[in-house]
Amino acid sequence: MASNSVSEGEQIQNGLPHLTRFITTHDPSTGKAIVHSKGPASWTTYDNQTMGFSVMYTTSEFPISLNDDKDLKDHENIVASGKLGLVNPHGTVCRVVDFGPGHKPLMHRTQSLDYGIVLEGTVEMELDSGEKHVLRRGDVAVQRATMHAWRNMSETEWARMIFVLQDCQPLTVAGQHLKEDLGQGTTGIPPSGND
Numbered sequence: 001m002a003s004n005s006v007s008e009g010e011q012i013q014n015g016l017p018h019l020t021r022f023i024t025t026h027d028p029s030t031g032k033a034i035v036h037s038k039g040p041a042s043w044t045t046y047d048n049q050t051m052g053f054s055v056m057y058t059t060s061e062f063p064i065s066l067n068d069d070k071d072l073k074d075h076e077n078i079v080a081s082g083k084l085g086l087v088n089p090h091g092t093v094c095r096v097v098d099f100g101p102g103h104k105p106l107m108h109r110t111q112s113l114d115y116g117i118v119l120e121g122t123v124e125m126e127l128d129s130g131e132k133h134v135l136r137r138g139d140v141a142v143q144r145a146t147m148h149a150w151r152n153m154s155e156t157e158w159a160r161m162i163f164v165l166q167d168c169q170p171l172t173v174a175g176q177h178l179k180e181d182l183g184q185g186t187t188g189i190p191p192s193g194n195d
Contacts, residue, residue, distance in 0.1 A: 061091055099159045109145060112145060112167055117161060120159055
């Protein structure tokens with residue numbers, strides 16, 4: 001997540017499939033399901049375009065209210081604010097992350113419960129204890145506010161993961177309150193503000 005350059009817009013030309021996001025809702029006159037919106041994913045790139053983030057959706061409360069499309073409005077507002085950190089306080093974030101070949105992993109912690117699913121490639125998960133585990137396409141990591149880093153194991157191909165981050169209550173382990181720690185060089189990534 002280190003960032004010495006940040007840009008927004010289209011996906012990096014990395015050979016991975018382009019993403020289309022579909023958001024559903026209800027026709028107010030019939031109650032039937034319809035597509036509210038669909039379109040290409042919007043990307044923010046970091047580290048000289050060796051890593052890309054695309055936020056698919058956010059929620060700002062739990063349980064979420066879908067009445068009157070309140071969640072849609074809240075999502076649009078949080079994304080437009082430019083203040084979304086890795087975690088959305090009191091809510092969730094669904095984010096796709098593309099990792100370039102040889103991208104240097106950054107040890108970090110979010111104060112959240114995260115589901116990380118490998119969509120493309122092979123990714124190494126490293127924990128601050130020194131443990132390393134290889135995750136392949138379809139593997140799922142459940143991150144419970146632990147210090148960790150992701151490394152694309154390929155020197156030639158891009159890797160892609162999807163993450164669902166859920167805010168959590170403050171965590172204390174061995175008498176120490178564990179807070180968000182984005183590590184060094186995180187220019188462009190705002191703090192989540194949930195600890």
